[in-house]
Amino acid sequence: MNAGPRVSRRRLLGAAGAGAAAVAVGGAGLGIRELVGEPVATSAVPFHGVHQAGITTPAQDRLHFAAFDVTTTRRADLVQLLKDWTDAAARMTAGRDAGPVGAVAGVPEAPPDDTGEAIGLAASRLTITVGFGPSLFDRRFGLASRRPPALADLPHFVADNLDPGRSGGDLAVQACADDPQVAVHAIRNLARIAFGTAAVRYSQLGFGRTSSTSRSQTTARNLFGFKDGTANLKSEDTDLIDSQVWAAAGDGAGWMAGGSYLVTRRIRMHIEPWDRTPLVEQEAIIGRDKGEGAPLGRRHEFDEIDLAAQGADGQPAVPMDAHVRLSHPSRHGGAHLLRRGYNFVDGSDGLGRLDAGLFFMAYQRDPRTQFVPIQRALRDDPMNEYIQHVGSGLFACPPGVRPGGHLGETLFSR
Amino acid sequence: MRSRPVLLVLTAAVLPVLAACSSPEAGAGKAGPITVTATDTRCTLTKTSLDAGTHSFAIRNDGGQVTEFYVYAEGDKIMGEVENIGPGLTRTLPVELPAGRYQAACKPGMTGKGIRTALTVTGEVAKPVSDTAELAAATASYQRYVEAQSTALIEKTGEFVAAVKARDNAKAKALFPVARTYWERIEPVATSFGDLDPKIDARENDVEPGQPWTGFHRLEKDLWVAGDVSGDGAIADQLLADVRQVVTKSKAVTFTPLQMANGSKALLDEVATGKVTGEEDRYSHTDLWDFRGNVDGSQAAIAALRPVLVKRDPALVATIESRFAAVGRLLDTHATRTGYKLYTQLSRDEVRALAVAVDAVAEPLSTVAATVAKR
Numbered sequence: 148m149n150a151g152p153r154v155s156r157r158r159l160l161g162a163a164g165a166g167a168a169a170v171a172v173g174g175a176g177l178g179i180r181e182l183v184g185e186p187v188a189t190s191a192v193p194f195h196g197v198h199q200a201g202i203t204t205p206a207q208d209r210l211h212f213a214a215f216d217v218t219t220t221r222r223a224d225l226v227q228l229l230k231d232w233t234d235a236a237a238r239m240t241a242g243r244d245a246g247p248v249g250a251v252a253g254v255p256e257a258p259p260d261d262t263g264e265a266i267g268l269a270a271s272r273l274t275i276t277v278g279f280g281p282s283l284f285d286r287r288f289g290l291a292s293r294r295p296p297a298l299a300d301l302p303h304f305v306a307d308n309l310d311p312g313r314s315g316g317d318l319a320v321q322a323c324a325d326d327p328q329v330a331v332h333a334i335r336n337l338a339r340i341a342f343g344t345a346a347v348r349y350s351q352l353g354f355g356r357t358s359s360t361s362r363s364q365t366t367a368r369n370l371f372g373f374k375d376g377t378a379n380l381k382s383e384d385t386d387l388i389d390s391q392v393w394a395a396a397g398d399g400a401g402w403m404a405g406g407s408y409l410v411t412r413r414i415r416m417h418i419e420p421w422d423r424t425p426l427v428e429q430e431a432i433i434g435r436d437k438g439e440g441a442p443l444g445r446r447h448e449f450d451e452i453d454l455a456a457q458g459a460d461g462q463p464a465v466p467m468d469a470h471v472r473l474s475h476p477s478r479h480g481g482a483h484l485l486r487r488g489y490n491f492v493d494g495s496d497g498l499g500r501l502d503a504g505l506f507f508m509a510y511q512r513d514p515r516t517q518f519v520p521i522q523r524a525l526r527d528d529p530m531n532e533y534i535q536h537v538g539s540g541l542f543a544c545p546p547g548v549r550p551g552g553h554l555g556e557t558l559f560s561r
Numbered sequence: 562m563r564s565r566p567v568l569l570v571l572t573a574a575v576l577p578v579l580a581a582c583s584s585p586e587a588g589a590g591k592a593g594p595i596t597v598t599a600t601d602t603r604c605t606l607t608k609t610s611l612d613a614g615t616h617s618f619a620i621r622n623d624g625g626q627v628t629e630f631y632v633y634a635e636g637d638k639i640m641g642e643v644e645n646i647g648p649g650l651t652r653t654l655p656v657e658l659p660a661g662r663y664q665a666a667c668k669p670g671m672t673g674k675g676i677r678t679a680l681t682v683t684g685e686v687a688k689p690v691s692d693t694a695e696l697a698a699a700t701a702s703y704q705r706y707v708e709a710q711s712t713a714l715i716e717k718t719g720e721f722v723a724a725v726k727a728r729d730n731a732k733a734k735a736l737f738p739v740a741r742t743y744w745e746r747i748e749p750v751a752t753s754f755g756d757l758d759p760k761i762d763a764r765e766n767d768v769e770p771g772q773p774w775t776g777f778h779r780l781e782k783d784l785w786v787a788g789d790v791s792g793d794g795a796i797a798d799q800l801l802a803d804v805r806q807v808v809t810k811s812k813a814v815t816f817t818p819l820q821m822a823n824g825s826k827a828l829l830d831e832v833a834t835g836k837v838t839g840e841e842d843r844y845s846h847t848d849l850w851d852f853r854g855n856v857d858g859s860q861a862a863i864a865a866l867r868p869v870l871v872k873r874d875p876a877l878v879a880t881i882e883s884r885f886a887a888v889g890r891l892l893d894t895h896a897t898r899t900g901y902k903l904y905t906q907l908s909r910d911e912v913r914a915l916a917v918a919v920d921a922v923a924e925p926l927s928t929v930a931a932t933v934a935k936r
Contacts, residue, residue, distance in 0.1 A: 218917055256819065257931030343884060343921035346913075 190325075191270035194240045196547040197405050198393065201274030202485065202510050203382040205361040207323040210353030210489040211330040212411065212506065213338060214280070214316025214540055215345040222288045226559050228344040232277065232320075232337055233553040242270030245336035262339070264332050271326035275333055277554045278319040278409050278542025293558060295400030297408055297513040298543045304536065305526045313413055313538030316348045321409070321508070323487075327354065349538070351413065353489020353506050360487060366440060366448065369505055370416050370490050371533070373433050374440035377448055378471070380485040391483045391517070392510050402557035405546030407485075407510040410518045413538030416504040421533045432529050434469030442471065473524045482517045484509040504534070514541065593617075594653065597665065599646070600624040604667035604676040613660045613684035620667075621651040629668040631675065632656050636871075636882065638864040639706055644671070644713040644743075658682045672896070695869045696818045696933075702865040703821050707747050710858075711808040714743035718804045722797040725780055725790050734784055738842070738850035738900060741777060744804075745854025746861070748831060749824035750814075751807045761803045764843070775799055778844075785844035818866060822930035825862035828855040829923040837916045839904040849901035852915070853892055860885050863926070866933060874932050877925060884922035891918050 192200050217225055235245045244250050246260025253259050284294035322333035331352070338347050357369045358376030362383050369375040380387055396404040421429070430436050430443065440448040444456040444464025452471055456464040465472050476483055487510060492503040511517040525531070545555050594617040598605045601624035620630040620643060627647050632640040632654075640663065641656035660682050666675030717740035724733035744751065744762070752758040759767060761776045768774045775796050783790045790797075816824075835841040836852040863870070863881060871878045891914060895902045907915075 218921065254931050254934065256934040258927045339924065342924035343880070346917040346920065 190272055191241045192272050192274050194237045194275075194548065195550050198547045199274075199276045199406070199544055200240070200547070201276035201321055201323055202392065202407055202487070202544070203360060203388060204272070204274050204323070205364055205382065206356040206358055206487055207272050207274070207330075208325045208356055209323065209327040209330045210356075210506065211322045211327075211334040211350065212353070212508070213320050213322075213334045213350040214348045215318040215320070215338075215341060216348045217283065217287070217317040217345045219344045220287050222559075224344050225288055226553075226555075228341055229277075229555045229559070230553045231340050232275075233548055235336060235340055236275040236277075236333075236554070237548075239265075239333050239336065240270060240273045240275055242268075242273075245332075245340070262332065262335055264335075265329055268326055268329050268332075271324040271329040273322065273324040273329050273333060275337070276321040276323075276409075276544055278321075278544040279555065279558070280316045280319065280540065280542050282315060283317040290558070293400065293402065295394070295398070295403050295408075295543055297394065297398060297400070297403075297515060298541065299515055301410070301514065301539060301541055302519065302523075304522050306531055307536050307539070309539050310537055313349045313351075314540060316540055316542075318345055319409065319411070319540060319542040319544075327352070351491060351506050351538075352493070353491050355490040357488045357490055357505060358486040360485060369488075370418060370492075370503055371421055371429070371433070373429075373435060373437055374448065375488070375505075376486055377435070377440055378452070380483050387483060388485070391512055392485050394512055398513065400543075403543055403545060404557075407512065407544050408514050409540070409542045409544050410507075410509050410511070410514055411538070411540035411542075412507040412536050413491075414505045414507050415502070415535045415537050417533045417535070418501050418503050424533075431466050432470060432533075434465045434471035443469070468527055468529055470525070470528055470530050473528050474521050478524060479520050480516070482521060484511050484517055484521065510544070594619040596621065597630060597667065598623055599628045599630065599667040599669065601626050601669045602676070604665065604678060606665055606678055606680075609665075609678060609680050611658060611680060611682045613658060613682050615655055615657045618654045618656065618665075619651055620646055620654065622646045622648055624648060624669050626669045627671055629671050629675075630654060631666045631668070632658070632680070633664045633666060634661060636864055636867045636878075638702065638867050639861060640702065641705055642709045644709060645716055660684055695872075696866075699818055699865045699867075699869055700816045700821065703816055703862055706861045706865065707750055707816075708812055710743050710746045711811055714740065714747070715801075715805060715808055717743055718801055721780075722801045725784075725797040726794050728791055730784055730788065730790065733780070733790065734845070735899070737777070737781060737784065737845060738847035741842075741847070742850050742854040742857075744777070745828075745831070745851045746858035747811065748855065748858065749827040750811050750816075753814075754807055754810050757803055757807050757810075761800060761807065764840070776803070778842075781842060781844045818869070818933045819930055821862040821866060822933045825859045825929065826923065826927050828859035828862075829919055829926060831855045832919050833916070833923065837912060837919060839912075842904070846903040846905045847901070848904040849892065849895055853901065856885070856888055856892070856919075859926070863929065866929065870929065870932060873935060877928065877932060880925045881922060881929070884918070884925070888915075888918045888922055891915060 192204055194200060219225060239245055244261035248260045250259045250261040250263035250266055281294065281298050281300055284290045284298070320334060320337055322330045324330040324333070334350060356367050358379050359366050360379060360382055362381050366374040366377050380391060382388060392407050394400070394403040394406050394408070426437060434452070435442055439446070441450055442452040442465060444453055444458065445451070452465060452475060454465055454472055454475065454477070458464045472478075486508070488505050488507040490503070491506050492501055494502055496502045509518060545558055548554055548556070596607045597618050597620040599620055599622050618630065618632070622628050625648055627645055629642065629644050629646065630652070631642045634640055640658060641654050643652045643654045646652050663680040663682060665678045665680055668675040717736065721733060721736040721740045724736055762778065763774060763776055764778045765774060765782065777800065779796055780790065780793055780800070783793055832852055832855045836848045836855065839846065839848050841851050842848045863885075867878060892901070895907065895911070
């Protein structure tokens with residue numbers, strides 16, 4: 148691995164004195180060499196560790212997610228790509244350029260090994276999380292026998308209307324950051340490194356987090372206008388994280404120990420009909436009040452949901468088909484999900500309506516006993532009148548990278 | 562059109578050493594011309610063991626199809642070529658061959674890898690040894706390529722123009738993608754000369770309001786959309802005159818290795834932005850012919866630079882060659898008896914596969930310029 152000169156984009160920012168605009172103007176005049184050896188950005192999330200970053204990391208504000216088709220048939224090329232991605236991810240998450248040379252330090256005849264749009268931007272808590280789709284475990288790379296049992300193809304769920312062009316993928320990369328340009332820069336450079344080995348199948352921008360994954364965060368709202376993720380698994384719940392998120396050595400695929408399974412669903416929201424729905428009906432569908440986010444029948448957001456409570460009319464306070472009731476862990480043997488979804492608006496649909504919704508992402512130890520039964524239970528959710536699942540992905544995200552190692556090392560090491 | 566010109570700095574382009582390398586003595590080698598008899602199935606040479614030096618090949622087409630003749634060095638680097646040898650015709654080709662192993666190829670129907678015969682060249686005229694000499698040889702090799710393509714471009718454009726003026730729409734439609742193939746192979750060179758490129762190759766939306774729209778695509782629209790070229794005589798004449806002018810200018814310039822490398826990349830950019838999107842030939846949908854032309858031209862520039870590149874970065878050469886081969890195999894799957902499928906006949910997945918294959922070669926190819934520039 149070539150660590151290269153340690154050019155910190157954050158230091159570039161600091162040296163310019165004030166603001167990104169000043170850097171954009173003054174950046175070219177700054178000698179890159181002056182910056183060599185400077186400490187990396189303080190807003191950096193460590194890349195190396197037992198688990199990949201970007202799962203229990205407090206959810207960042209922005210997402211750029213990309214699924215790739217592997218286009219080579221040579222296993223060695225695929226492993227080399229994972230090594231190259233590891234090097235680039237380690238650099239970029241530290242707030243440095245994607246390549247060892249950098250955006251402006253190379254020879255003039257060569258295209259730069261970093262695309263440059265993140266010059267002057269901080270690390271912005273960028274995390275890069277990589278996963279392997281079921282289709283990777285075919286005959287091409289000799290991985291068929293190593294497919295984890297938990298990576299079983301998702302079943303068809305009632306009302307699914309999946310676009311193959313927005314579903315599946317051999318590889319997935321989730322780039323999350325507090326700055327949208329930093330997240331886009333990460334995917335762009337990783338896609339560039341992949342040319343000839345893997346090609347982007349689809350990608351998704353998310354502009355606002357819909358889940359909090361730490362008690363240090365406030366609960367954000369989805370595009371229905373409701374707080375989303377109040378009852379989400381939080382990184383502070385270490386026992387639940389261990390039992391619900393991280394795969395263990397004895398789970399059926401030893402190489403996944405310390406990893407996690409990611410389910411992605413592109414959920415289109417029919418925003419306009421929803422907006423014409425009376426407040427009382429919106430709240431009944433969700434099972435929470437819209438302002439505070441408290442469970443119906445309770446007062447505060449983090450009050451426990453009381454599924455037995457009755458209203459003055461003798462009816463259940465939380466309707467029998469409310470979203471929070473149907474998905475409640477008590478109905479699924481205690482199964483939780485670590486949700487990490489993002490709102491998206493991909494322009495409009497040509498019919499005068501926003502192409503908007505939720506890019507749902509959830510990490511878990513075994514989708515067969517977590518996402519699948521929960522999603523099945525949502526079959527009769529009245530919310531389904533206002534949403535449609537149009538894309539789907541399932542990925543085995545391997546354990547974290549040790550210093551000197553690479554993404555997927557436990558899978559490819561033998 | 563639209564590619565950035567690669568020849569902006571023409572004054573700096575002349576390498577003094579070229580003069581020595583690129584002027585093979587006229588006429589045949591000592592033993593007289595080597596006769597090549599080409600048929601639709603055979604390619605026979607009167608001699609395959611040659612002394613180093615300049616040789617003249619006389620190619621006679623005894624077949625029923627139009628043919629081409631090539632002399633290739635390792636990696637299909639083109640040492641010399643003649644295109645468009647009609648049935649019954651004989652053409653001569655002078656080629657300077659240093660000692661080494663070569664292949665002669667006839668291409669009946671002008672497609673495929675051709676019918677190959679090994680040539681062995683031994684003797685005194687040594688291969689260039691220094692880097693500088695090798696780079697000079699590379700530019701000379703590419704110069705030969707541009708000249709051969711230019712000659713064919715004038716011929717085929719002339720036939721196309723004649724068909725338009727004769728109001729033979731069917732013939733003109735058949736010749737349109739053929740003539741354009743030669744244009745596309747040398748596009749970055751041809752686009753270097755100011756306003757000639759837009760006059761020849763502008764699409765309707767490239768033209769300023771109030772300016773006349775001329776060139777290939779104007780005739781394309783009249784042929785395919787209106788089905789009427791009866792008023793296009795002047796436009797047809799202008800096209801041929803403009804093409805002649807481009808060719809004259811192209812033959813007069815000398816390339817630097819860096820320009821070749823950048824031109825090679827520019828050709829793949831053309832594919833990525835214009836051909837793979839179906840924008841280039843929006844009325845005829847013959848984009849895959851242009852696609853192949855761009856790829857051929859890009860590959861020719863790399864092949865000419867190969868002796869230098871292979872010393873400096875053999876892994877890069879191997880990657881580029883295998884990925885070019887993948888593009889070629891993919892294009893072959895869309896070949897028809899007369900050329901290529903229409904763009905509109907391709908599925909979305911097929912278009913994506915082509916785009917992915919072009920990206921795969923373009924990315925490593927973008928580093929060739931720096932490799933060439935390295936001292």
